[in-house]
Amino acid sequence: MASTEIARQAGEGVRAVPLAGHVGFDSMPDQLVNKSVNRGFCFNILCVGETGLGKSTLMDTLFNTKFEGEPTQHNQPGVTLKSNTYELQESNVRLKLTVVNTVGFGDQINKEDSYKSIVEFIDTQFEAYLQEELKIKRTLHSYHDTRIHACLYFIAPTGHSLKSLDLVTMKKLDSKVNIIPIVAKSDAISKSELAKFKIKITSELVSNGVQIYQFPTDDESVAEINSTMNSHLPFAVVGSTEEVKIGNKMVKARQYPWGTVQVENENHCDFVKLREMLIRVNMEDLREQTHTRHYELYRRCKLEEMGFKDTDPDSKPFSLQETYEAKRNEFMGELQKKEEEMRQMFVQRVKEKEAELKEAEKELHEKFDRLKKLHQDEKKKLEEKKKTLDDEVNTFKQKKTAAELLQNQAQQAGGSTTLKRDKERKN
């Protein structure tokens, strides 16, 4: 660096300078938001829970739409994950929402491996992102992010305690995804039982070291509401897309002979709290935590795994370099493929153009032949006409000669007086 000097302000601290007037960079948050609005947003929710706990209904209720699907059967051989992507729009915000459902969770007799397909699914999304990030030529800004931002864990409303399946699954998931535990179909439990249930669940989670998602309390504008909500976890929810008339309004509710459970009534259930936390207050934080914590952990482990494939201290592990070389080959391969495609396209176009030109040439020839024929026909007609005319002229000439002959003969016989008279007439 002989020819350059990079001088920095003395010390690490960057000096703060007051501004003497309005500069205008206070528009930066707006500029950033506008860019995001143009690009649209992505949010991916994973619903884990036994069949029949109302996962689909809750999603419908949360997002106020009817998503697709029929209720699943209970005889699935294993746990599969079904994901659907929807495009929602509210005012100028476009959201690509992906809802992933665990089909058949908790239905098997032997549930030891139930959590595996879930973990695999989450890892697959991380892997896809990592691959895109490692690509040589990448398009991160237009990449459709499929990483799971929030995992809603549906707890059956038994009122007793967490099932061992729940504990095991949540323990396996807590380092990979933001877990928000909820008590499903909570209208099955009375209020007092619910309070005890929540306490039991929370203490079991703590004693088993399960890290659930904490609503962030570092930003003062939302710290208060978030910390209050943290104390209400797990949320006891009720979902319903059916509407019932209460007073003079139509509200989402479940109607029983003994009363109506109103979904959006905070005295009846925690649905509003869930919606508030999940969507209206912390959606962005959920996305950020996924990217900066869970994804980074996955990436770190994956890269270290690749780097330490060969643990012999004498040999040199080349795995990371191999990855990049593989990426480079992939990149070159793609380039070649594109080149080949373009060449094919070019050849195709040339062929098409040639065919077009040939076609045009043929047409021209045909036209020429037609015109030529027309011309010949015309010529022939004209020649015939000419011949007819010539014949007429000849006939006329003959007649004229004959007539003159007759006249001469008549004059010679008629004497000179007629001649004189003709002469005078002529003069």
Place this chain on the structure above:
Amino acid sequence: LSSGSEVSLSHSNMSESAKPHHPSPQGKGEKSHGGDFSYVGIDAILEQMRRKAMKQGFELNLMVVGQSGLGKSTLMNTLFKSKVSRNKSVQSNPEERIPKTVEIKSISHDIEEKGVRMKLTVIDTPGFGDQINNENCWQPIMKFINDQYEAYLQEEININRKKRIPDSRVHCCIYFIPPTGHCLRPLDVEFMRRLSKVVNIVPVIAKADTLTLEERDSFKQTIREELRANGIDVYPQKEFDEDAEDRMINDKIREMIPFAVVGSDQEYQVNGKRLLGRKTKWGTIEVENIAHCEFAYLRDLLIRTHMQNIKDITGSIHYETYRVRRLNESNGHLESLLGSLPVKRATVFW
């Protein structure tokens, strides 16, 4: 926040156990009696983003390039209404004034406006174009810019990397053209031709108060033609316009560049108001008056409207170009890049 907004739905299926689904969109009639309760709150994410941005603050790195005496420091101070750039040459020894080679001097300041915090770094390049022989004077500048890309890349491919990679990449290079009124000099063309490939260049006509309006317009036209003739793409580059709306706005800007600017950190009383200006015997030039000079257009472009876009292009185009080139390089270079990765245990990595 609005009430009674609609949530409209369209569906695409990415299911692993593929089943054909047919979308059943809710008719508008069914929503109408939803009232307040049909509001989901998706648009609250905008507010969440804003909050996050305010908390994190922003970074901006601007480089100024041009011969000494063209008012680079003054312009920076005028743009940011504070002493963000110090013109050492004015104060120090005349012998020390002009460096023997091109130096790169980077100064950072924290500035704040209406709760929005920004770390502004002004990168000065004293010595550029000041020598008798200016061959290759762009090299140290190119190297600096590439070094910042390199530093970012190194951090990005680390195994253990920071939550927010510090961004020292040059977002915009303001190139100062002396107000000769004729045409670009070979140095201007050479510099801009090379650097427009690695960084966003915003050319400005410096000290434009020496040009009449006609001279200014014809000078600008000549410059634009010369840029075109030499294939130099300055910011905003046509190929990066995102959509028709963008193109329309940027076309207007492209017809006006390079902006003819005048800088000043002195205020004068004009018509009862205190304005930034330059006082001469024949009148006071008001810096922020667009009838006098185009400073306001430059400020609006750089700060008020296109700042985010400038950073985006740096990150998603210029940096990516550098990255592709770097990762495609031969083995030796690749090793040196990856060899800096930290080792968890004591085993030899490379």
